Amino acid sequence: MGITRLLSHPLLAFFLLCPGLSQAKVEDSEAQKLLTTLAESSFAEKKEVVNQIAGSGDERARGWLESYASNKLGRIESSGQFIIVLENRGRDWTVESALTGENLGEISRRDIDTIRVNNALRNELESILSVIDLKSPDEDNRLSAARALKGSVDGTLAERIPELIETEESASVQAALTEALAIYKVEEQGDVAAVATLSGSLNSEARAALQQAMRSDDAALVAAATEAMASIEQKLTLNRAAETLYFGLSLGSVLVLAAIGLAITFGVMGVINMAHGELIMLGAYTTWGMQQLLPGQPGLALLLSIPAGFLVAALAGVAIERTVIQHLKGRPLETLLATFGVSLILQQLVRTVISPLNRTVITPDWMSGSVMINEALSLTLNRLYVIGFALVVFAGLMLIMRKTRLGLEVRAVTQNRAMARSMGIKATKVDILTFALGSGVAGLAGVALSQITNVGPNLGQSYIIDSFMVVVFGGVGNLWGTLLAGMTLGTINQLLEPWVGAVLAKIMVLVFIILFIQKRPRGLFPQKGRAAEG
Amino acid sequence: MSLIQELTNRDKVFEFLVPAQSPVDVRHGPILYLEGVNVSFDGFRAINNLNLTIDDGELRCIIGPNGAGKTTMMDIITGKTRPDTGSVWFGSRHNLLTLSEPDIASLGIGRKFQKPTVFEALTVFENLELAMATDKRILPTLTAIMTTEYRDRIDEVLEIIGLKELRLALAGILSHGQKQWLEIGMLLMQKPRLLLVDEPVAGMTEQEMERTAELLTSLAGKQSVVVVEHDMGFVRSIARKVTVLHQGSVLAEGSMDQVSNDPEVIKVYLGEEA
Amino acid sequence: AEDPIKVGILHSLSGTMAISESTLKDTMLMLIEKQNKAGGVLGRQLEPVVVDPASNWPLFAEKARELLAKEKVDVIFGNWTSVSRKSVLPVIEELNGLLFYPVQYEGEESSENVFYTGAAPNQQAIPAVDYLMNDIGVERWVLAGTDYVYPRTTNKILETYLKDKGVAAGDIMINYTPFGHSNWQAIVSDIKAFGSAGKKTAVVSTINGDANVPFYRELGNQGIDAADIPVVAFSVGEQELSGIDTAPLVGHLAAWNYFMSVESDANYDFIDAWVAYSGNEEAVTNDPMEAHYIGFNMYIEAVKKAGTTDVDAVKDAIIGVAVPNLTGGYATMMPNHHITKPVLIGEIQDNGQFSVVWETPSTVAGDAWSDFLPGSKDLISDWRKPLFCGNFNVVSGTCGGKAKAAAE
Amino acid sequence: MWLTRPLQERSTRIFLGVLFASLVIVSVLHVFIPQDSALYVSSYTITLLGKYLCYALLAVAVDLVWGYLGILSLGHGAFFALGGYAMGMYLMRQIGDRGVYGDPMLPDFMVFLNWQELPWYWLGFDMAWFAFIMVLLAPGILALVFGFLAFRSRVTGVYLSIITQALTFALMLAFFRNEMGFGGNNGLTDFKDILGFDLRTDATRLGLFIATGIALAIGYLICRGIVTSKLGRVSIACRDAEARTRFLGYRVERVQLFVFVVSAMLAGVAGALYVPQVGIINPSEFSPLFSIEVVVWVALGGRATLYGAVIGAILVNYGKTVFTGIMPDAWLFALGGLFVLVTVFLPKGIAGLLFKPKKAKDAGNTLPEQEATA
Amino acid sequence: MLRIDKLNQYYGESHTLWDLELDVPQGQCTCVMGRNGVGKTTLMKCIMGEESVKSGSLAFASDVELTQKKIEDRARLGIGYVPQGRQIFPLLTVEENLRTGLAVRKDGCKVIPARVYELFPVLKEMRHRRGGDLSGGQQQQLAIGRALVIEPRLLILDEPGEGIQPNIVAQIGEVIRKLIEEDGLTVLLVEQKLPFARKYADRFAILDRGRRVAEGEIAGLTDELIKKHLTV
Ligand SMILES: Nc1ncnc2c1ncn2[C@@H]1O[C@H](COP(=O)(O)OP(=O)(O)OP(=O)(O)O)[C@@H](O)[C@H]1O
């Protein structure tokens, strides 16, 4: 919409016809005047000034507009000098001169008047900056600019587009431009031929255009549009189903990640570890700590956090095992009590040592945003990574439990400790290793969760109950069960949510668990036969 | 008047109130009757078209190799395992396949498990008390009082099983053999019509074996007894009729002598020298 | 010297609410320390009494009772959630205490013993919606909130308000989520779909606490930016933002009565003091802190005016007391125990701060009873004699339950 | 009579003796001692003590099912809260037209959420007898239905624990919903009087406190009566060897159901007495963490003793009261540390310190534990 | 191989083993007998370390003092244990049950010795079934097989024939003899059944109420002794 308004402006022609911005530079006094007007006018007037600045052709204009859009263009109260803020955290800000680019060092916030921007203006600014992208040498930029044109083409632009299509090398940009043009044609001219182009398009503007066409008086147009619409609807249903499934799997993988460590400590070892959530929390805080240690490199920090989070949580696990759990051999229920205490302590520890407030964990670029499968379906990247991560962690654990002696020994130790020791198994070592493993995996979950949710002292509590549900639902002691349970519960939840809302969906999932356990009193993958009755 | 009297008569029990508890019908001879029973676990046939009849008052020994399905058979009779096909009747009135474990137990089928299972957190005395044949519904149990009659009965059994001194000990600390005895004692307290005894003398000395043998033979006649045992000496000392199970079905049946000379039985079970 | 004036501080320091409330405890301690340095009041020092109600509502009542009955405090500053306030309310009234409540809330309450220094719905929600409607041109509305009373009431009020303004029912989507909701995928996707109908759409968020981080994350990841569908939040302040990577959120909005970025000297001084007190360069301030600042100063003024800490005298004296707020104006205690506040709309910046894009021309007086709810539009509250009533029905001319209770 | 049988036990006599003595002493100190005396017990303390006693009754109910039946219920808070809500609804209706909107029928929260009439499930709660019956029935019926389903399908051990947790969690979410008509997150508050007595007066407070004490005594007696009866031994048998018990002819699921329902009703009574004393009931009582905490009190006091549960509940909550006051920033360390230390060093809980039980009935590894390792 | 000296053991207050002395000579089968509850199993547990002893010494292979060693170290020294009541791991498969014994093997062998399967073919057949699903006798065979996996120097058998079909009992006896003769294994056997004891043991010891009351070559196990100590 922002673009529509802009396209009628003479500026557009300038951008679309010139190969690039001119290298001109206006007089400093002129610039100072422009900026002063910008600073002193009302929001409505500012729009005009912005266009003037853009139209001035000054090579610094882009920088001014960019920093203005992000609220970093300001003026020093005392001297009236215009500045660009480089760093705006804390009470003293680093700034440079807007006109000369000279670094002015740190200046107290009190002395700086930032030039206010709002959403409407920011829209305007972004449009100006982005239309330039239609001519950008970078194909991705052109593609997104072309996509943005859909639904915002007007008469003047419609005439230009065929030209643009011709000179365009990339097929996808061409397609986007063609569609944009077709939307215009259907909407404004009722062009039956253009309807065919839109058939099967998942773009919402295209759908709006078709819907409008269906309401027209032209029977041929209505018929064509109805047909096109039907094919779209069909595709959309499929996409929506795929999206729900994706949501379900991604929620499921979060559940699996949170629960899988517990599937070891609780499912296999039998320790009712109420501090599991806090171990997850430790993993998340490790990520935060790493990012503090490596400022400016959130991605690297995140990668390093994977081993670090595992280690921190595993060490904490060892500490818990050594100080508390080892004294509770043969009294697994009491572990509930003791670890409940541990969890209280850990929570409060984080509150006192770090802060009761949430910590910011930055999402690295390669994990933010989404991959677009088509215009109706895009998969959020952070969740995609989490799904992958959950599967990798699961596979790793499975390998350890199946292919190493540890897996065998820990099961032997939990089933009959004295006998296992009589077979020469070092039960203490096995305990420590297994608990460390389970805790470490909880730490990994924390690293992943830091990309999805709050990193704060309450993090653990919000996952502990779900984790137990998942482990039990899957059948205690069965890793596959945990995986399937997490995924099932996640998917059911997401299937229900659009129907009944988040709260009821959650309630229904819980009721489902209750009823399911009635049917299968030992979870999804029960231990059957005599062995289970032991 | 008489109608009212009949309705308010405290001794009267209405017909519809007396289903499962009705007495076992043994007019036709057999007290237990298994026909065409099959059980498989994950594709493994543990019981294979098993047919077996136990007469009222009979003492029957069942032998057979490890894994022949003896314990599984008892599981079926007591309702722990449901067979895939076949029918199991108690007397000629009760179809055991339709009843739950407590129902079967209250009909009068008592069982001693292969691995002795007693209530470890209760004393020997209490173990016997719980086993005692009384009304086992909730409220009667809640209000039950230990009468001298009951106490005498428990003492009597304690005497038989030789745990008199340990009556107040927790069952959990008993040695293996003592637990075996306690379980036999619980069986006696239950006064069942049919006793299923799985390996009663494992872990007992020769003399204790003799005592057990005496005990079981003395029960036969009044009650029906089915004994599973691997100790041939013991079996020989009590056996009248012996059934040999193998791979889930009856391999041979007859007197001890007949059976122990059966070449097939010698091959799969007894070995050359027995 | 005389006995100190005891100031009870009733904020959760553990449990789920510690995240929000613990800073308010520190704010109070800072204000008290400052006042003591300036010589206290009436020549008496102030003594803080801190307890931890641990985010547990019955415990709030118990602790309030402890403060009033056992510690004999003169005034209490505390609470965050509505339920905790509801829980302590009977206790405060029974033992005739004073409570300063610093958080924006759903209104529909006016107690003789409570002073509401946070915003009532008419001091936050309504102006924000006006802004969106008039300045941004929003035509389609998503009212998303956590499922509890504040969002419910606010949304109810907004719904009526929007419909009064001619918004069709089909253009309003209401959605509630449980506390701490962390899986926003489907909802955000719904919002996206709702917003792609060609009309300018905005989200009015009363989402509370921890649920916000995953919500904004999901918004960012699903590519909803403020230019397309702005979100205006009533519960997200600087403190909440300090736990979020704000880069993807730039331009989303919040409506408050104070922002840390407000350019006024009082504010700069307050920030300096807070940074010095907490020893943390990065420490942020927020709206409830300002509310406590105002409430505390009002209390001090009232005590000076009354010349005593006697509860009834302070109650009388405080009405009409005006103290400077941090945005460069004055806050006045109204007869309904609410205060006057300016309403500011801010846009989120990449530094975790808000930049003010709009503000009411003058301050707005808090309304205890909403004009947009059928049950309460006839009620007013006035704690001055002779009316002295928290829920006076102007139609029937009676004072709610109070009059009847007295009549019995 | 099974109810009087426990009176022959020394422990029960001591327990009841201590309980009644405390009730009398507290009442005397409250009524007859002048307010400024150091010995004076304020009504603040009385309410606090009343609250502890409610928790103690809840803990006894939990101990009954956990200690003697081996059912680790992580959802007993649900029954407590239901009892509380039943009472809360009665108290709400008692407010009548004294609410802020002056509506004679509808509680305030319904008025401002625009409800037109009282939902059907609120009917009858203006009558005390009905409400008091519901205090027993609401948790009782829930326990009956839930228990019937669960025990019939032989759900045991952790599976049972987790579905009890799911139950209370689901109820919590449901009660948070304002559509449910129970006041959502704000719950029910601002009660005025009970049975015509003003809740704000000291006399009513004292009365409630004494009533709670008596309820605890009766609840204790009922539990003790069950435990010392043959049914109690059957329960232990179910706990340790469920299958074996069945082969003796006991209907394990009915035993479990009976004890579970009794326990749920006791929890309901505890909740009902709790609400007028603390003045609020809100869905957070349904929170799974609260239920877990109750289990922790029991374990701390000493499981399968009943009096241990009382000791644990009172001690932990007293600790909370004290520590949240004197060390508000660090009390969680103290509490958490207490839990850890007691488990590690006092395996039998505090009760194990006080009395050396003749028979270590609680020694056996119980079913859920084995399940957990299975 | 094993020399027990002045061993005293208590269960809480109750004194179970009294000043017990017992010699288990290398390369022989020593059979411990006694009525129910006299302390045979307790003695085995003490040797294995599952019960702690109050006083006394357990000298293994003439110089190693066992009382100070942890259970798992005793297994590592080469003591194999077949406990009473089987104690198999119910949820592990038969094969996994056997593999638990591989941990202590000095040769680092990773596969189950063929001998075990030869001896108990049923175990091979049911390799993938869970231990707990086996019949009682099969479990007993599994327990013995498992102890053999560690290739012990001293094998403790607590009533090994219990619940096993007669021909296999005999076979077990033969195996014991064979191991003793071929590998020089030492066996400590608890057995109630006289014929079995007479046939396969070299020496006997009788316990009564926690004391050793008789000891000697198996030939010296007279009816008189039996009557005195083994009859109730
Ligand atoms: N739940 C199960 N799953 C798999 N196999 C089973 C299961 N239960 C029993 N079996 C198998 O069924 C067969 C019969 O077992 P059963 O216990 O009845 O034998 P048994 O005759 O009592 O033997 P024993 O004399 O050794 O006690 C065995 O091979 C056993 O492994």
Ligand SMILES: Nc1ncnc2c1ncn2[C@@H]1O[C@H](COP(=O)(O)OP(=O)(O)OP(=O)(O)O)[C@@H](O)[C@H]1O
């Ligand atoms: N954990 C325990 N606590 C207390 N006493 C015990 C414990 N275990 C065994 N006992 C007692 O110690 C005595 C010896 O038991 P043990 O198991 O050694 O007997 P045993 O000779 O092996 O008998 P059996 O032939 O029946 O197996 C028994 O009287 C038993 O009651």
Ligand SMILES: [Mg+2]
């Ligand atoms: Mg068997």
Ligand SMILES: [Mg+2]
């Ligand atoms: Mg033994």
